[in-house]
Amino acid sequence: MATLKDVAKAAGLSVGTVSRVLNNRGYISDETRQSVYAAMERLNYQPNEVARSLSKQKSNTIGLIMPSIEHPYFAKLISCLERAAYEQEYKVLLFCAYGIDDQEKKFVEACRSNRVAGLIICSDTVRTQTFNNLGFPLVSYERYLDSSDACVLCDNHEGGRMAAQELIAKGCRRIGCLSGTSRVGLPADTRKEGFLEACRQQEIETVELDFPPERTVDSGYYPDILEFLKRNEGIDGLFCGSDVIAAEAIQAAVELGISVPDRMKIIGYDDTLLSELTMPKITTIHQPVKEMAEMCIDLIDKKNNGDFVPARTIFHVSLVSRGTA
Amino acid sequence: MATLKDVAKAAGLSVGTVSRVLNNRGYISDETRQSVYAAMERLNYQPNEVARSLSKQKSNTIGLIMPSIEHPYFAKLISCLERAAYEQEYKVLLFCAYGIDDQEKKFVEACRSNRVAGLIICSDTVRTQTFNNLGFPLVSYERYLDSSDACVLCDNHEGGRMAAQELIAKGCRRIGCLSGTSRVGLPADTRKEGFLEACRQQEIETVELDFPPERTVDSGYYPDILEFLKRNEGIDGLFCGSDVIAAEAIQAAVELGISVPDRMKIIGYDDTLLSELTMPKITTIHQPVKEMAEMCIDLIDKKNNGDFVPARTIFHVSLVSRGTA
Incomplete structure (x- = not known):
């Protein structure tokens, strides 16, 4: 040879x-x-990269464990992580655990036995003890994880406040808040807190719809939203926990003959590709996913170089005005 | 240890x-x-998976080289490939080349030096000679590639015919055909051929819009579609080369006050998550992506076992009726 x-x-x-x-x-x-x-x-x-990895006991591969690939938010996140990894000369090993604890555990083991340079995890269910003595840096993304070396997230609370302030400024007086319920406490839960707090301070009436945990992008949120809008007449604004929920809220509004944004304004969350492909386009809270992805890779690099890494790195969000508000 | x-x-x-x-x-x-x-x-x-790979001179990793991750079609494809790989006990190394020849070449080398068990490539630009003497099975997905061991694709021609027949059956008499132009000949180009053939046979008038090669999901197709619809009055049906194009066609129709599906019917292609999130939902041609992804993994397995693999495996498509036609 x-x-x-x-x-x-x-x-x-x-x-x-x-x-x-x-x-x-x-x-x-x-x-x-x-x-x-x-x-x-x-x-x-x-x-032979394999021989090199063995002699260094470390590969130039970063593991990603995600709950979904097809969901527009995760498609965007994985795209940004792949690019950030590529720019730092890493390759990406992609695992999708669908929020199933047992699969996450297997994937963590797979990362371990493949001597990854680091692991970025966005887990819904995994237990803390899975992550002891990994032997490589662990970065949790939009998740609190006691055993992670670092956590990267956006200021979800700020995003909720921003959405409330925009809807109120645009004249909404009875606002619905549509969000998922996680089985574990997620940073994203504070979107709702920030939203409700801002509405309370300005004495704006709110009505909440918490989707049951089994609702996902696959099952869809539409029937719940339709039922919610029928049950609560006079709602003139909606804050949705994701762009996917916002897209289905538009569908439900059209079905009920409620014109968006004239009679009801809608604000989504994430700023995914989807928010530009609906009619009207979705006004949404932009998460700086590209910068957050780059930070994940940087933190793994730093940790491997023995540098100090902060426990949590929180990014500002911003409002992107499109057609729904 | x-x-x-x-x-x-x-x-x-x-x-x-x-x-x-x-x-x-x-x-x-x-x-x-x-x-x-x-x-x-x-x-x-x-x-130590690394040591095992070195001794076997083959890892249990499959390389994926894709032109996009965020595009809803590729998000779905990558999701299905990850799952099919997982079920056959493979891991997935994900590369996104954005259709850039030089990056594809680098990624092929990365797969080679990492001793992948096989490579699945969906390439827009790569030259044939890149793929000689790889030392592992190469499956091209929706691409003709002389040097690939096997090619997996859907019956694009059939999909085009199906869309035409449905639009004609629903009463369309002047139909627009919106499709991208590839720099290399792609199997997807035959969607248009099938469509035009079926219209010709039934003597239905067609008007074509070929997007310039630089148009992508990032730049968007909206201004071209708007201009096209303004220039060609009386179009009562549209066949779109993807669900993304169909979503932007809905936006353009609403902007021009053309009601969908009453005055204009639209059929997309791919059957991605997006087709369920627009209003109306997109009637589209379903590609059996899950089954196609499973076939890709099977073909790599078979080839590695010394079994015979067919040069091309072509899957039937089907029409999914939703709201736009």
Whole structure:
């Protein structure tokens, strides 16, 4: 089998230059890169990342354990994490646990046995003790996790306040708050708290709809929202815990002949691609997912370098005005 | 460091049983599984997948190279591939190349140096020669690729015909066809061919809008669609190359005061989550993505076992009637 030396010789370059091309380090001209690739192809050279990982007892792979891939929010998050990882020369091992405790546990073990450089987890159910003695940095995303090295989240409370203030400023006087119920306490739960607090301070009436835990993006929220709007007449504003819920709220409003935003204003949460594809487009709370994803990767890097990492890093959110409010 | 034997001893089980738990093979009672996990935790046992991969010169990882993660179609596809891989005891290494040739090349090299068990690629630009002598099975998804071992795709031509027949049956007499233009020939291009053929056979007038190659889900298709509908009055039906395009077509129709489906019917393609979140919901052509994803994993398995694999595996599509047609 061809070695690195053979490739260097065939390309007429030093071993150091070939190594820089392979590891994508430092400046390499396109011409040099192409001649290395050509030599590799001629010789059928196969660098062995596996051997390197074994000798270093650490791979350049980061594990992601997510509750969903298809949900527009997680699709965006995974996209941003893959990109941030790529820019820091990491690869991404993707696991979807669907909020099932047993699968999360298996995936954590898989990360361990694959000697990942770090793990980013967005878990709904996992128990704290799963995460002792992992041997690599653990970053929890929008989750409180005692055993994580660092937690990255957005200021959910601020997002809730912002949504309330916008709806009130636009004239809403009886506002519905639609949100999921988590089996464990999630940072996202404080969206509702911030929202209710802001409404209380301005003496605005609120009506709450908490979806049962079994409701997901797959089952849909539509029948609950329809029933809620029928039961509570005169609602002129809705704060929705996600853009998906907001999209289904638009559907329910149209079904009931309630014009959006004229008779009822709607604000979503997340600022996903979906918020631009409904009619009207969804006014929503923007989470800086790109920056949050980059922070996750940075924190793993820092922790592996022995640097100090903060327990929680919280990002500001912002309001994106579109068509529903 | 604790060994497999230590774990077996601590759990009071045979090494074979512990190995079956770790490899998730055969029937294991919950009780046995828990006692193995407990022993592993007590001893801080870390199985080494990396060493196993090195000795076998093959990992149990499958590489995915996709052009997008956030696009609803690819979010669904990646979700199905992760699940199909998990069920066959593979892990998934996810790369997003955004259709950039140089990145695809790098990712193929990364898969090679990580000794993946196989690679599933959905590439827009990659050149054939990149894929010689990979040393692992290559499955192309919805792409023609001379050097791939197998290609998995849906019957795009059939999908186009189906959409035309449905629109004509619903009374459309002047139908617009909105589709992207690929820089390379894609199987998806035959959607349009099937559509135009069926319209021609029934002597139905068609008007085409081909989006320029730089239009993506990020830039959006809305201004082009708006302009197209203004320029071509009396269009009473639209066949859209994806659900994303269909969602933007709904937006453009509402903007122009054209009621959907009364005055204009719209049929999308893909049957993604998005098609259920617009108002009206999108009537669309369903691709059996779950089954196609399972086939990709099966083909890699078969090829690795030395079994014969067909060059192309083509899946039937079906019409899903929702609100737009």
